[in-house]
Amino acid sequence: MIARSRSLAEIPDDYILGIVPASDTGAVEMALWSLLGARGVDVLVWESFGKGWATDVLTQLKLADVRVLDADYGDLPDLTQVDFSRDVVFTWNGTTSGVRVPDGDWIAASRAGLTICDATSAIFGIEMPWDKLDVVTYSWQKVLGGEGAHGMLVLSPRVVERLEEHTPAWPLPKIFRLTKGGKLDAEIFKGQTINTPSMLAVEDALDSLAWAGSVGGGPALRGRVAGNFAVIEEWVERTPWVDFLASDKRTRSPTSVCLKVVDGWFAALDADRQAGAAKRMVAILEEEGVAFDVGSYRSAPPGLRIWAGATVEREDLVRLVPWLDWAHGRVKNEFAEV
Template sequence: MPLSALPPLRLGKDRLAKAISESKRILNIPEDYLVGILPASDTGAFEAAMWSVLGPRPVTVLVWESFSDGWATDISKQLKLNPTILKADYGSIPDLNSIDWSNDVVFVANGTTSGVKVPNWDWVPDNREGLSICDATSAVFAMEIDWSKIDVLTYSWQKCLGGEAAHGMLILSPRAVARIESYDPPWPMPKIFRMKKSGKVNKGIFEGDTINTPSMLCVEDYLDALQWADGIGLENLYKKSLANLKVVEDWVVRTPWIDFLATSKEIRSNTSVCLSVVSEKVKALSKDDQAKFLKGISSELSKRGVAHDINSYKDAPPGYRFWCGPTIEEASIKNALEELEKVYNEKIKTL
């Protein structure tokens, strides 16, 4: 149905409110949590959260890939809060049992550049004093979220739903709302981060009255994506992503020159699947030559229209990264891996 055919009450704010209510329903978010739409994708939503809630307590940041490292940098250099940083190398995860939960704790649910996710939610205590602040942009709709362990969570429309970029979702528990209402940050607050009005959380943001004007075309696309997700069902979205991961796992088992970057199965991502090339021939090359060799293979796959932008992140060990979220079909993953193996076997003969 074209937008022009929609009754007036279904346009504008009502469509935004529906995007919020449908997100809340489909994701089984508790009734007393607030859900809002913010500008600038997951990044904007997460920055707004950090600038609004951090400061009253010490902060711990869990870092195991590039995006969590970026949050640690912003907290250290922009907000100047001198956080405790628990860091792990690519493929690993910090010791989740060593966290001081009298602090606010900032973390990603899934590391998109390392292929490492949190193994479960048991490590977040129910009686925590600090807030649990989670960037879950590559986890929501593909991995189970225990909302009792969450105080702040953000995601974007594009990752697991394949929607349009530029809009972020912010989810606040009652504890996070209480923090915002009881705390006035000492730094200047940009307009697009302001969530408080007259000493209270600005409820309008969580009812479709967004801080700035969003693209209504993107909103309609998100509503369409939510309808698709609802038709499949949340549990089946998880299963689709896990089935895609299983395709990669089976291929890795029978392919000696490749392995997962994640050091253990329990932390292996089922969305941003990162693979490390372990061939002795390739490892014997300099780092620059390794990158050149592997990029040559990925370029060939892109030319064939099989897979695009599959190179590992620039700071990660040499290898490949495949998106295996619920919008991807098993057949597409199988085809991409078969072609990768063919091209690799051709190119390795040149070394």
């Protein structure tokens, strides 16, 4: 699993990669708990997952020198304000707002702090600038389409240095420990696991990796994602009632595509009725067996969220978009009449 993931994700040879408990959340928490506290921290927040990491840093680890750089759903914080002499915690692809960082150009090539990146719905779908990333975490069930269970934790050589030089001021449960006797626990990165993994999940993830290889590997996965996104983008451009939640074109996520309703009847509804109308669209798409779970995330603005990752067939999206127009038309009639 480690060797094949490394090859598919094009992870540099001097980075290490391990399988850890508790999915992406587990991998991010291990990194935050094991690494932070050595210097100040900048946390970037623009949707629910980044907000969760900021909450951990502020209210669980209770670090004193923390700056939260935040933005509302649809926007990114001002990336020019990030200070790379500090540790920087951010999500590559904000799955709940459909907003992602555009690239790695805003990240300092030479930096004193570590960059800690939750890449769970980005990796394999979007190219990762590995030299700009010190910690990268992800889980198997996103772009790969494997069974959820375990997290993957990728560490640069600078992270290993930090682990061996810095002892956190708080106790670390066994499930979070990456060192033994002050040294990296290298076994984790050779396939030893901290506790018992699900071999069914491993087998399923191996199957996903084999599928990824069979369609052409990393470039082909990214190509599939770009092709899927192009279908939705072309439809949004010619459809007056819908727009991306992401305000800047360069930040639109191609994997978790978040859309808002922008025509007049919807704008005229109060917030509760807007939420109701969006839910109704989702419900009738489900009733017809057209699309499942395409509603926006519970804490995001009302609208649609369409997964367009590498396992999705482009043709299915081509077939989906007329149904979105149909659902919008029906709900508009229902709500405009009342």
